[in-house]
Amino acid sequence: MRRFALLLGGPLLATEALKERLRGYRLLAADSGGRHALALGLTPELWLGDFDSSPPWLQEALSAPKEVLPREKDLTDGEALLRKALELGAEEVLLLGALGGRLDHTLVHLELAFLLAQKGVRVELTDGLTRAFPLLPGLHAFPLRPGTPFSLLPFPEATLGVEGARWDLPPTALKATSRTLENEALGPIRVRLEAGRALLYLF
Structure with a gap:
């Protein structure tokens, strides 16, 4: 099964248990979600976004292949990352940093999760402490x-x-x-x- 973990920009409790769980997943990050990669001590295979919320120190600290998106676009960096995971054949998606923080982003993540489920993709959202299905x-x-x-x-x-x-x-x-x-x-x-x-x- 093609399993992907996507690092989004919301809060994430980076525990050892979560780090261990991610061993079975391909790791991708969206913009400021890259900070979670540093906290977990992991390097994403792709770091995608317009990088308007990733300060210079983060971009210097995280050595990961980048795909830069335009700032003026009709979707969030997180949604763009989800599309990328589907292009790569994702069958199971773990959305990290998808709950909490900005309410508008959380609600969008939930709607996107239902769209994934309708496509037959197994999906879970988490902030590292709570989980949603x-x-x-x-x-x-x-x-x-x-x-x-x-x-x-x-x-x-x-x-x-x-x-x-x-x-x-x-x-x-x-x-x-x-x-x-x-x-x-x-x-x-x-x-x-x-x-x-x-x-x-x-x-």
Whole structure:
């Protein structure tokens, strides 16, 4: 499987566990996401962007092949990097630095994650501490440890159910609700999405 980890510009907790996990991924960075490569002690095979948010010290410190984009364009550096990963045949994408920070960027990353999922690409978003998974109709199994907290968010509406949680839920039509926030896994959970889109958020 062609697995790519994309370093975006949002917050990222660079832990040893994350660094170890990235051994199985091809690493690419978008503009200021390059600072995460330094924190992780890793060198991306490609560093792409217009570099308007990468100060000179960062560009000097990170030795990675660059692809410079024009500043005036109709997409973010992160979206351009996603397109590049798809061109390279990505089948699984880990979006690092995709959550938190600027709300507008976070929302765009979530929408892009759903577009990837619709193309059949496995996708996860993380800030190194929390994780998010876009869910489309079907049955989804997650091997969570007992006690793992999670939320299920209709995005923006969904008919979904969950088993294996402290508060199981039969398939229910949901929209603009807090009913599925702050649940707890008893072990592996199963999410059945009958219609719409949803987001599984682990924290």
